[in-house]
Amino acid sequence: MEHEVCIPVSSEIDIVTARQKGRQMAAPLGFSNTELTLIATAISEVVRNIVEYARSGELCLDIVREGDRRGIVVTAQDRGPGIPNIKLAMQDGYSTGKSLGLGLPGAKRLMDEFEIESEVGRGTKITMKKWVQKNAR
Amino acid sequence: MLVPILKQGDYLIASIQSELSDADLLKLRDDLVRRVSEFRSRGVIVDVTVLDVMDSFATRTLRAMAHMIMLRGAETVIVGIQPEVAFSMVQLGLKLEGVETALDLEEGLALLDNRIKKGDKKLGT
Numbered sequence: 001m002e003h004e005v006c007i008p009v010s011s012e013i014d015i016v017t018a019r020q021k022g023r024q025m026a027a028p029l030g031f032s033n034t035e036l037t038l039i040a041t042a043i044s045e046v047v048r049n050i051v052e053y054a055r056s057g058e059l060c061l062d063i064v065r066e067g068d069r070r071g072i073v074v075t076a077q078d079r080g081p082g083i084p085n086i087k088l089a090m091q092d093g094y095s096t097g098k099s100l101g102l103g104l105p106g107a108k109r110l111m112d113e114f115e116i117e118s119e120v121g122r123g124t125k126i127t128m129k130k131w132v133q134k135n136a137r
Numbered sequence: 138m139l140v141p142i143l144k145q146g147d148y149l150i151a152s153i154q155s156e157l158s159d160a161d162l163l164k165l166r167d168d169l170v171r172r173v174s175e176f177r178s179r180g181v182i183v184d185v186t187v188l189d190v191m192d193s194f195a196t197r198t199l200r201a202m203a204h205m206i207m208l209r210g211a212e213t214v215i216v217g218i219q220p221e222v223a224f225s226m227v228q229l230g231l232k233l234e235g236v237e238t239a240l241d242l243e244e245g246l247a248l249l250d251n252r253i254k255k256g257d258k259k260l261g262t
Contacts, residue, residue, distance in 0.1 A: 015159065037190065037222060
């Protein structure tokens with residue numbers, strides 16, 4: 001963990017800020033344009049999840065190194081109501097809000113790694129990573 | 138960030154100029170639906186070339202907007218979806234079902250001309 005950047009999330013305006021920051025941080029690592037778009041979109045979905053269900057929280061971005069590979073790690077954390085049934089929440093098309101229910105399962109598909117921890121009444125923490133593809137260009 | 142809406146003959150053209158917040162997108166939807174009635178427009182083009190992210194909310198809002206405009210008797214074409222954005226939408230599982238798309242503004246105008254003229258012919262006008 002070298003230069004973690006955290007963005008407080010309290011309104012829908014922060015969604016745009018968060019995904020722009022994510023793109024900025026990921027770009028110098030050598031991601032392709034498509035990968036940068038996937039990262040920004042995944043950030044958009046998890047931050048929207050905070051705004052919609054927990055109202056406020058925090059999005060943190062950091063660079064990770066593991067051996068000779070590099071990537072970006074995105075952590076979205078809130079102290080909201082938590083998710084009672086994570087399995088259900090990770091199903092395509094399931095939503096308790098007014099969304100399409102593609103946010104969380106979609107974000108998982110866009111990233112390489114995706115972990116979700118949640119406790120009812122205490123909040124939710126999503127950690128997702130994307131690695132730079134070594135053979136890309 | 139306000140999205141300028143230009144009236145060109147029977148069409149309205151909304152060119153998105155920068156990243157939009159959720160509220161901006163909803164405002165665009167409302168403005169366009171209102172202006173279609175106000176100007177008796179037959180077609181609407183929304184140019185999303187500058188958007189580098191189209192997430193589930195943006196897609197849902199644009200789709201809803203196109204359906205509302207259709208209910209007012211006009212057609213909507215979304216133009217300029219970037220290749221990376223298209224890639225990400227498909228991975229996310231997002232669909233713009235029932236909404237016309239075209240490569241760019243020029244193609245979008247041609248598509249509207251084509252469809253609306255054809256419709257007029259059918260009506261015998």
